[in-house]
Amino acid sequence: MKVREAMSRKFITVKKTEKAAEIRKKMMMYNIKTVLVVEKEELLGVVLMDDLIKTLDLDEKASAIMERSFITINENAQIPEAAQLFMDHNLVAVPVLDDEEKLVGLLSESDIVKDVAKEKKSQPKLSQERITIYLAMTEDREREEYWLEKCKQYNLPSATTQVGEASEKLAVKMREAAIVAAIARGVINETMREKTAVSNAVRDVYAQINLVNPGLGGGFKIALTRGEGKIVVSAYGRCGHALANGPQTVNVGYSVI
Structure with a gap:
């Protein structure tokens, strides 16, 4: 203005x-x-x-x-x-x-x-899901800092991490990396209940990835946010193998805490 x-x-x-x-x-x-x-x-x-x-x-x-x-x-x-x-x-x-x-x-x-x-007052309120997607889709440090700050404004504890793995290990690596990042950033505590919530949200994300690109590994940036009573996880990246890469995709998973 x-x-x-x-x-x-x-x-x-x-x-x-x-x-x-x-x-x-x-x-x-x-x-x-x-x-x-x-x-x-x-x-x-x-x-x-x-x-x-x-x-x-x-x-x-x-x-x-x-x-x-x-x-x-x-x-x-x-x-x-x-x-x-x-x-x-x-x-x-x-x-x-x-x-x-x-x-x-x-x-x-x-x-x-x-x-x-x-x-x-005039700015539309962003949903937790939308913020998490935007955070996952950041490809440089400046944009990531912008969306991390947005998370703070909306009182959404947040974390990001990156995973690249072959198909047989991708689901496990995504889950492990997401849980470690969430604990390190204070998004969740170390109780089994909260780690399971993150694991369930990542499972939703991986199910979407595997449905579109079955049997392929890939590289993804993962973003997590914690809202009131739920965890939202978004993964942005592509599946592929040595001879071909798939298109960039964004996937979102949810879990109730």
């Missing part, structure tokens, strides 16, 4: 001749911490609440207390860029300019927080 969609178009401005006492009154009346000093639609400076607190003479004019060196942001900038700007410079608000450098709005911390909350 862009800054122009989150910023406030209603903001308080003062002239450079306005006195500190009047500016303070406006800040208190509208419960704001930033006032923009504008002359003929040109942004001259910014007066912060901290500037007013330091001012001993309430008759002092805005031109004397305003900050002339200030940070602005373009209305077409993205919200994450704005958030980084706030963090880097410890800002409470930032003037928003258009491509012609004209003042069009004011972006505050609350605008950013409100926008982030709105974006999170």
Whole structure:
């Protein structure tokens, strides 16, 4: 989302001749911490609440207390860029300019927080099965980290591992690798009940693989997640032998804990 969609178009401005006492009154009346000093639609400076607190003479004019060196942001900038700007410079608000450098709005911390909350609310909730599939299908470290982070956001303990084996040992190796990874990552504990749950889910996955490619070994990336009362396992890869490889497939298995 862009800054122009989150910023406030209603903001308080003062002239450079306005006195500190009047500016303070406006800040208190509208419960704001930033006032923009504008002359003929040109942004001259910014007066912060901290500037007013330091001012001993309430008759002092805005031109004397305003900050002339200030940070602005373009209305077409993205919200994450704005958030980084706030963090880097410890800002409470930032003037928003258009491509012609004209003042069009004011972006505050609350605008950013409100926008982030709105974006999170609008995002569709992903199922545990879908997240597990996406995690299994990651082919580089960066994408894997992204989906592992998604698992944390959804409170799904997760683990990944990889298996490559000949046909007669593939089922056993998949089960062993999945259980070891699940224990190591804290997805399950070492009780027989929970290890059996993972084993059953892997068995579902292997049954699907063997149905399509009977008697073939292969290489697979396995992802596991633990949700409320169930384990989901997904395997992504291909079956094959020395002379030919099958297509990439993704398979999912479930087990109730």
